Amino acid sequence: MWYFRDKFAKGDDMRGLQRLALWTCIGMLLVLLMGALVTKTDSGDECGNTWPLCNGKWVPAYTIGSMIEYSHRAVSGIVGLMVLAAFIWTFRATKRKDARLYAAGALLFTVVQAALGAMAVKWSQSDLVMALHFGISLIAFAFTLLLVIAVRTLHLPAHADGWGERLDGMKPVKPGFRLLVWFTLFYTYIVVYLGAYVRHTESVSGCRGWPLCNGEWIPELSGEAGIAFLHRAASALLFVLVVWLALWGERHDAENRMLRNFGRWSLLLVVAQILSGGIMMLTLDSESWHLLTSLLHNMLVAGLFGVLSYMSFVVWRLGEASVHVSESKNVS
Numbered sequence: 001m002w003y004f005r006d007k008f009a010k011g012d013d014m015r016g017l018q019r020l021a022l023w024t025c026i027g028m029l030l031v032l033l034m035g036a037l038v039t040k041t042d043s044g045d046e047c048g049n050t051w052p053l054c055n056g057k058w059v060p061a062y063t064i065g066s067m068i069e070y071s072h073r074a075v076s077g078i079v080g081l082m083v084l085a086a087f088i089w090t091f092r093a094t095k096r097k098d099a100r101l102y103a104a105g106a107l108l109f110t111v112v113q114a115a116l117g118a119m120a121v122k123w124s125q126s127d128l129v130m131a132l133h134f135g136i137s138l139i140a141f142a143f144t145l146l147l148v149i150a151v152r153t154l155h156l157p158a159h160a161d162g163w164g165e166r167l168d169g170m171k172p173v174k175p176g177f178r179l180l181v182w183f184t185l186f187y188t189y190i191v192v193y194l195g196a197y198v199r200h201t202e203s204v205s206g207c208r209g210w211p212l213c214n215g216e217w218i219p220e221l222s223g224e225a226g227i228a229f230l231h232r233a234a235s236a237l238l239f240v241l242v243v244w245l246a247l248w249g250e251r252h253d254a255e256n257r258m259l260r261n262f263g264r265w266s267l268l269l270v271v272a273q274i275l276s277g278g279i280m281m282l283t284l285d286s287e288s289w290h291l292l293t294s295l296l297h298n299m300l301v302a303g304l305f306g307v308l309s310y311m312s313f314v315v316w317r318l319g320e321a322s323v324h325v326s327e328s329k330n331v332s
Contacts, residue, residue, distance in 0.1 A: 014154065017089050021151045024086050024106070025144040027079035029302060031113075032137045034072040036298045039134075039199050040291055041068055076114065083110045083140075086147065097162040098313070099150040106143035113137050131196035138192055141302055142309040149310060163317060170318055171256055177248055178315040184241045184266075185308040191238050192301055194231040199294075203227040210281040235274060242270040256318070262311040269304040276300055 041064075083106050090103035113136045116129075156165040198204055206224025207213035213232065219225045249256075249263035276297040283289040 014093065014151075017086070017093050018148075018151050020082065020086050020089060021144070021148045024079065024082040025141070025148045027075070027082055028106075028110075028137075028141040028144045029299070031072070031076050031079050032134070032141050032302055033295050033298055034068075034075060035134060035137055036199070036295060037291070038069055038072050039130075039196075040294055073117075076117070080110050080114060083107050083144065086144075090147065090151070093151075094154055095162065096150065096154060096158060096164065098164045099147065099154065102143050102147035102150050106140055106147060109136055109140035109143060113140055128197065130200045131193055134196035134199075135189060135193050138189070138302060138305055142306050145306040146310055146313065159317075164313075167317065170258070173256065173259065173315050173318045178319065180241075180245055180248065181308070181312050181315045184238075184245055185305070185312045187238060187241060188301075188305055188308055191231070191234045192305065194234050195297075195301070198228055198231050201227055204280070205284055207232060207281065208284070210278040232277075235277065239270050239274060242266050258314065259311070259318075262307060262314070265307050266304060266311070269300055269307065273297065273300040273304060 087103040087107045090099050094100070113133065116133045116136060150164070153165045158164065159166050201224070203224035206226070206228035207219065209215060211232075213219045213229050214225060219229055221229060246263035246267040249259045276293060280290060280293045280297055283293050
């Protein structure tokens with residue numbers, strides 16, 4: 001018998017880490033949405049090419065654009081410090097490999113996200129590069145969400161390999177299902193990137209109406225219409241993948257209740273995401289409503305990506321070798 005022990009993983013200190021992880025995750029979601037707000041309101045240039053200052057000043061001009069941009073920077077900085085604190089606390093509190101991986105991943109992608117933001121301010125970037133900023137923020141959010149889940153399971157008997165809690169009662173998943181989950185996660189990221197590219201190229205109005213694009217099922221595939229339609233087509237394929245994933249989970253992995261729930265949540269979120277995209281198109285002529293529905297659209301895709309991220313980790317752990325490893329060792 002062997003144990004991972006640390007006094008910081010007990011009592012009030014453990015509850016403190018859980019609260020910090022939760023607020024860090026909420027803060028990262030806010031950073032994600034505020035970044036989308038900056039793009040939608042064209043506020044990215046309101047602070048000039050100075051960073052972290054706004055037009056060379058600590059206090060920005062009292063304009064809506066500069067306040068949106070500067071508040072995004074301020075919140076990002078605060079959340080960055082929270083991510084760093086969660087990283088240090090996690091490494092002090094536990095030797096669980098999953099929690100440490102999530103804390104390190106959150107810190108890494110938060111730093112990358114900040115660096116990309118600073119470079120976008122200092123030097124003009126192409127729309128292809130700017131769209132990547134949202135994707136990096138999404139990965140950082142996913143890691144903070146996974147960290148929330150991990151630190152809330154630290155009190156449970158840990159698996160012998162140190163990668164999370166024990167898998168008692170869970171059955172191995174088929175290799176095909178694992179590949180489907182991983183591919184769906186990867187493909188979701190591609191769809192997210194295309195959506196961010198639509199925003200940065202201001203192509204959202206290229207496809208008027210929904211579900212038709214300018215009154216056609218397949219419009220002329222050029223310019224703004226081509227960019228917007230590509231995102232729609234990719235979203236439709238994502239829906240098919242998630243339906244396939246959910247059905248497989250129901251029929252072939254019914255003994256794993258967790259996977260069934262993941263599949264159902266993924267299906268619910270992808271349907272809500274597609275519907276919110278349709279509502280976005282119907283509110284194009286109302287600036288305030290279109291902004292609100294755009295933020296809802298981003299929040300839903302963040303939830304979908306988070307669910308698929310954790311599901312990807314779970315199916316990796318439910319590989320046959322992992323499930324059948326001896327549980328006689330207690331890791332805490």
